[in-house]
Amino acid sequence: MAFTRATGKHRAPSRLTRRTASLAGAATLATTGVVGGLASPALAAEPLAATPEDTGLTQVIxxxxxxxxxxxDQAAAQREAAEEAAAKRRAAAKARAEAERRAEERARELREAEExxxxxxxxxxxxxxxxxVAGSHVTTGYQAGGALWSSGSHSGVDFRAPMGSSVVAVxxxxxxxxxxGGAYGNNVVIRMDDGTFTQYGHLSSVGVGVxxxxxxxxxxxxxxxxGNSTGPHLHFEARTTAEYGSDIDPVAYLRSHGVGV
Incomplete structure (x- = not known):
């Protein structure tokens, strides 16, 4: 058997209806003065609502x-620390760049100095x-006289040079x-960079070309x-031209270029 909720005038009043009626009755009594006369002083002075202090709101706020x-404050400190760290990084990067620039400049200066x-x-x-001829010395001097030379004198100087000694450009x-070169045998004539000429005679072999x-x-x-030689040696001449007869003192020539003879 199913139960159904009563409706209409037989329905019991709801909790909200009862609460509303109670409040209305209390208001009526207060108007007539009955409540004022019956309520105790303590109840009449009791506040209707709790203060923020009573609820703890002030402490929470x-x-x-x-x-x-x-x-x-923490966020501000973090921002300040981040900005300081960024500034330090920028300063360090600037210092590194400056150091690298100086190092490159120094390296360039060193390279230029070396060059x-x-x-x-x-x-x-x-x-x-x-x-x-390295370590040699003169055995026959310039313009020495004798029947060995067609001109009647030596047009150069002779350096001591055992057979096969290395002969170099002065x-x-x-x-x-x-x-x-005829009487000079195998010979080499070089036009020097200063415009003079040098001759190397009586060679056993020639190692350069024109x-x-x-x-x-x-x-x-x-x-x-x-050629016209009495034994191994080097005949050396200094000349103003490539031709025979333009000879100058070879010892003075070498000395003028800083060679100790």
Whole structure:
């Protein structure tokens, strides 16, 4: 058997209806003064609503405000630290860039200094003169007289040079003659860079060709006794032209170029 809720005038009043009626009755009594006379002083003075202090709202708001301030301070400190770190990174990067620039500049200066030194050393090497036979000495001087020479005097000097000794260019120049030279035997004539000429005679072999550039100290042949010669030695001449008869003092010539003879 199913139960159904009563409706209409037989339905019991709801809790809300009862509550509303109670409040209305209390208001009526207060108007007539009955409630005022019956209520105790304590009840009449009791407040109708709780204050924020009673509910704890002030404490909650204070805590929340303090926490918000702390979070804001932390955020500001973090921003400041981040900005400081970024500034340090920028400063470090700038310092590294400056150090790299200075290092590159120093390296460039060193390279340029090395290149200048190398060019200077090469210039000195090319301008340097030396003996035609290393460690040798003059055995027959310039313009020495005798029947051995068709002109009646020696047109050059003779350097001691055992057979097969290395003969080198006394300075930088270009070969203008290489091969047989009559009374000079196998010989080499070089036009020096200063415009003079040097001759190397009586060679056993020639190691350069006409038109070839030679550097100071470069081997041009081996000593011998070819041509009009009484034994192994090197005949050396200094000239103003490539032709015979333009000879100048070879010892004075070498000395003027810094060679000790």
């Amino acid at each position: 204070s805590v929340e405000t303090s926490l918000a301030d702390e979070i804001a 200048r030194a190398a060019r200077e050393a090469e210039r000195k090497r090319l301008n340097a003169y030396r003996l035609p 300075g930088a120049g270009t070969v203008v003659e290489a091969g047989w 038109g070839q550039r030679v550097a100071p100290g470069q081997q041009i042949g081996l000593s011998g006794s070819t």
